[in-house]
Amino acid sequence: MLIPALDLIDGRVVRLFQGDFAQKTEYPLDPVQQAQAYKAAGAEWLHLVDLDGAKDPAKRQQALLKEITQQSGLRCQAGGGIRTQQDLDDLFAAGIERVVIGSTAVNQPDRVRHWFTEYGTDAIVLALDVNIADDGKAMVATHGWQQSSELTLDNVLNRFLDVGCRHVLCTDIAKDGTLSGTNVALYQRYKALYPQIQWQASGGVSNLQDLIDLKRVNCDSAILGKSLLTGQFELQEAIACWQNA
Template structure:
């Protein structure tokens, strides 16, 4: 499916270029109204990134997240600085159905594996952001892409298969926010290697052909952020394209 995304700072819709807070674009949109417009266009899910919460969990935009889940008509997944069990509980209390976990999943696998057992495999999305090395390996980055790990995407995935990992949001960092096309080969490779995982592609989608290309390599879902905010295409036409691809 296609999943529209909203990144939020202080109640405002923003986009960061390749995760850089110093390269921020703010859009004059009301987050709830924008979410409702996506629901009207045919979306079923919404991806929310609480960038305030990513910097400081005490600043999590809890009230806004709850309002969006209650009034948008969309099922929501959300992330941003998930470090403790209380962070998960707060998001679930706000009506979030799936919590998106990034750096903590890389750096504290035992804890996150426990959360899979505690909350169930459908309640957690692993957000694994990668840099493609010269030898083609997908190397996982953490902490808003400011730090690189020594782990490949395969290394991290293999820690979670036995606890039933089902949802992975994978971003090619070099593509994020660039509108330069998506890394189709990455998702084709990993869907073939890990067919039981529901893959969410993220980064670089700029036109409808990008969606067709991803659908044709059996990618399960695509996150749409900047492409919708900048009017590269309308969500309704994108959904129709995806369904017919």
């Protein structure tokens, strides 16, 4: 499916370029109304990134996240600085159905393995964001993409298969926010290697052909952020394109 995304800072809709807070674009949109518009256009799920929470979990936009879930009618997944079990409980209390976990899954895998057991396989999305090395390996980055790990996507993912990991949001960092096209080969490779995973492609979608290309390699979902905010296409036509690809 196609999943529209809203990145939030201080109650405002923004986009960062390749995760860089210094390269921020703000959009004159009310996040609740925008979520409702996505619902009206046919969306079923919404991806929310709490960038305040990513910087400081104490500043998580809890009230706004709850308002979006209650007012939009969309099923929501959300992330941004998820470090403790209380962070998960707070998001679930706000009506979030899936919590998106990134750096903690890389740096504290045993903790996250416990969360899979505690909350179930459908309650957690692993956000594994990668830089493609010169040798083609997908190397996982952490801490808002500011730090690189020594682990490949395979290394990290294999830690969670036996506890039922089902949803992975994978971003090619070099593509994020660029509208330069998506890394179809990345998702083709990993869907073939791990067919049991529901893969969410993120980064670089710029036109409807990108969506057709992802669908043709059996990618399960695509996250649409900047492409919708900048009017590259309308969500309604994108959904029709995806369904017919």
